Amino acid sequence: MGGEARQQRYDDYLASVVGELLAHDARVRGIDVTAEVDGGVVHLRGRVDRADQLDTVRRLVGRLAGVHAVWDRVRVAGRDPVVLDIGCGDQRQYPTNIGVDRRRTPSVAAVADVARPLPFRDASVDRVFAVHVLEHLIDFLPLVAECHRVLRPGGVLHVLSPWWRHVNAVADPTHVRLLDTQTVKGICSGPDRPSWYPLHVGRDESTVFADLTPLPPGEDPDERQLARFFD
Known part of the structure; x- marks a missing residue:
């Protein structure tokens, strides 16, 4: 099969x-x-x-x-979620998502460079999709921090990126970072950056998946939850 x-x-x-x-x-x-x-x-x-x-x-x-x-x-x-689809290019994950990209396409509602501060207010959105985006940024932590800033409490950041051992990770010459589930562990907690609680993290043979929710300042993710997903 x-x-x-x-x-x-x-x-x-x-x-x-x-x-x-x-x-x-x-x-x-x-x-x-x-x-x-x-x-x-x-x-x-x-x-x-x-x-x-x-x-x-x-x-x-x-x-x-x-x-x-x-x-x-x-x-x-009674309220629909406000959802950003950053770096969406020509295709949003859901048709009602707010597309954000530096290149204007029919799917893009806000033209912005995702390597710079996002043009949205603090705690103003419910979901952020970063699908095949992080691997294109030499330093993606500022973007992750921006996602933390714009998400409401209880919001979710959805990340998809090529798994480092699959050919897709290196076949695209615009990919400048390689990711693993362990990379997400580093995203969740670290010095001088916002912390995340991992709702779900995993991978298949080609892709790393992560659903993360922002933690308040000074709060670290539960070690038991980290142990569920990470070495």
């Missing part, structure tokens, strides 16, 4: 497991959220009354083996 066919079958399996969890787990039963799975990424859609309900769904789904990341387009208390 080819890799793509196997992944599709596993996605179908994960979708059924997530569906059973949403239907029967007492902690989330009755919540108006549905899920689709694509390449090990679970896409949640629907609406909830409170943010903690969505947090519970994310946490339970993220515990399932084979889930690489949990993304959502879920209304919370």
Whole structure:
């Protein structure tokens, strides 16, 4: 069986497991959220009354083996999330995302160099997608710090980058950084930079995935959660 066919079958399996969890787990039963799975990424859609309900769904789904990341387009208390898609180029991850790139395309709503401060207010967005962006920056920590600044408490930064051992990491001559899951550990905590709590971190044979939520100043990530994902 080819890799793509196997992944599709596993996605179908994960979708059924997530569906059973949403239907029967007492902690989330009755919540108006549905899920689709694509390449090990679970896409949640629907609406909830409170943010903690969505947090519970994310946490339970993220515990399932084979889930690489949990993304959502879920209304919370009647409000749609504000989502940035930085370095999106010609394609946003969701059509309603706010595309941010230094090159104007039909997908870009805000023209900005992501290597410089982002043109958004503090704590003004709910999600930030950085999909195949970090590997193009010699120093991506300032961008990560900017994502921390613009995210609201409880917001999520979604990172995808080529895994350093896969050919995709070195085949593109514009890639200047190599990443591993251990790189994400360094992103989560370090001197003189904002800290992150890792909701989910993993990889497949080609890609590193990370879902990170910002921690308040002076707070470090839980060592038990770091041990879950990192050596």
